[in-house]
Amino acid sequence: MTFDQIITDLKNKIYKPVYFLMGDEPFFIDKITNYIQENVLTEAEKSFNFSVLYGKDSDINNVIDNARRFPMMANYQIVILKEAQEIKNIDTLNYYIVSPLKSTILVVNFKYKTLDKRKKLYKALNKNKDAVIFESKKMYDSQIPKWIEYFLKQKGYSIDPKSTMLLAEYLGNDLSKIVNELEKLTIVLPANTKINAEHIEKNIGISKDFNVFELQNAIANKDVLKANRIINYFAKNQKQHNIIPTISALFNFFTKILQYHFVKDKSQRNVAATIGVSPYFVKDYSLAARNYNARKTVHAISLLREYDMKSKGVDNVSTEPGELLKELIFKIMH
Template sequence: MSDVTKIVSDIKSGNIKPIYFLMGDEPYYIDKISEFIEDNVLTEEEKGFNQMVLYGRDVAIEEISDSAKRFPMMSERQVVIVKEAQDLSRTIEKLVSYAENPQPSTILVLCYKYKTIDKRKKLYKTIQKNGLVYESKKLYENQVADWIRRVLAGKKYQIDTKATLMLVEFLGNDLSKISNELDKLMVVLPVNSIITPKDIEENIGVSKDYNNFELRKAVGERNVYKSNMIINYFAQNQKANPIVVTISLMNSFFTQLLIYHSLKDKSKNNVAKSLGVNPFFVADYITAAKNYPMRKVSQVISFLREADVKSKGVGANLSSGEILKELIFKIIH
């Protein structure tokens, strides 16, 4: 995020590169940088003649080079943006000849999503020398909660810890989806609000009481009643609570619990670091470890594998609800 802030700050101050090659697995920041250049470098009057948006599937490298080489009309600069540039991956190295001698009055932006170019080849090295290469990497899920808090703080909002974790569980590490949901919340909630689990439930549709976060907690506590309540809710709302996600998250939880049992240093900070979890969760692992000794955890992981196979229709003709009910019974008893 600091790299993006610097890129935007440099553009605002007039330190503009002739080529921006934006690549990587996380499209969110690629879009943000591209949109900032598209919206802010030229005035509305200048854009008509001097801003061009191309798509990788529709153009060849030669056409991009020709467009970038032309001079602006009644403006100091022109902007050429190539969206979905990853569709040119087979021929992208042909851009070397232009990158070696880019037109100073052109800002060429290439949005190369979900891929990266070979850093050993000439194109990467040439753009590094004459322009800017930005690699947008996916955040790990244990980094997303902090990202959410930073984004909201920048817009004068706060968020409850559980509400943050509900968003991460529901949306994973897809920053574009998370950003869209945060925008919805900020439309309905006043500035300086603290976003709560109730806000998430009412505006995004994630139940604050019946979700995988609460199921994991209930199972860890060996709370039979609450676990069954959640499983019954899942069975009635299978589209919003796919079994593959539940099994995957439960498997991650018990795998981490296995690691917890092996730790010599069980201090809160070391547990959070070793398991790659938010410190907020450490108490759940301490409780679960008391209820599930290492031998039982190994057994539970085998139950989860069996349930995963059954959920794919192998060896059993059971509904998702029936598979989960059987699984939770085996785990808790």
């Protein structure tokens, strides 16, 4: 089942006896667990029918014993096993999964790992229609912009493509961090607002003028003055503009320019699909490709690799990150 399917069922009060939630992305695991914790039982019912166990402090037999208890003055009892990846002999849980108690909702948080599909536990979960097995996969950086748009749409907001990319570049793929920042916007802005760079700067603190996205545009346009203003700002604000993610973003940018050079069908839709960007940004890559032919693009990528190593101390003893970035941008643009 997908995350949306699970949440929809829960909202419709369709409960399963077992939710085995595993994978590298804790955000969705926490969301499902918290929804069950906060919505299935009343506060009065929780007094006798709600328990949280931790993998480090529990053994699997104790978990099974808790799951086999009947609820008291309620239709359900909830047992949440957190840090399940730390518990010993978790495969033994398969004996319970084969025939779980219908009045128990057992929620297992198996974070940052996935079950071995060859094990009895996975086979038991997969076979039992009363068990939900959900793998929460870490999102790729390229998936984040669409997820931001989707999240805001669910809340009744929209966002322009440039602002989406700005957030994605600065917040990375930590969904919990992204949601915290997006919720700041939804609190202060009225519903149906189309979020733009000004909203982001005012409420989240990401400058609309001095950011890696504007740096990419300056480099693409061969606007030396604008590029210098931005990298000087970065040099003075290294805590907010660390050189390593800046180089990483520029590396991705030039990699897509190189891909653009070798796309035969240069139509907007095909380019967007091939290099993995919004159609809105295809014109930017087209311009960059005109200013940086394939040879210059390969040279820029080589420089970015070299300065990535220097920024991490390789063949660099004393040059400050700000000075390294200035050197790098000068060499790319000249």
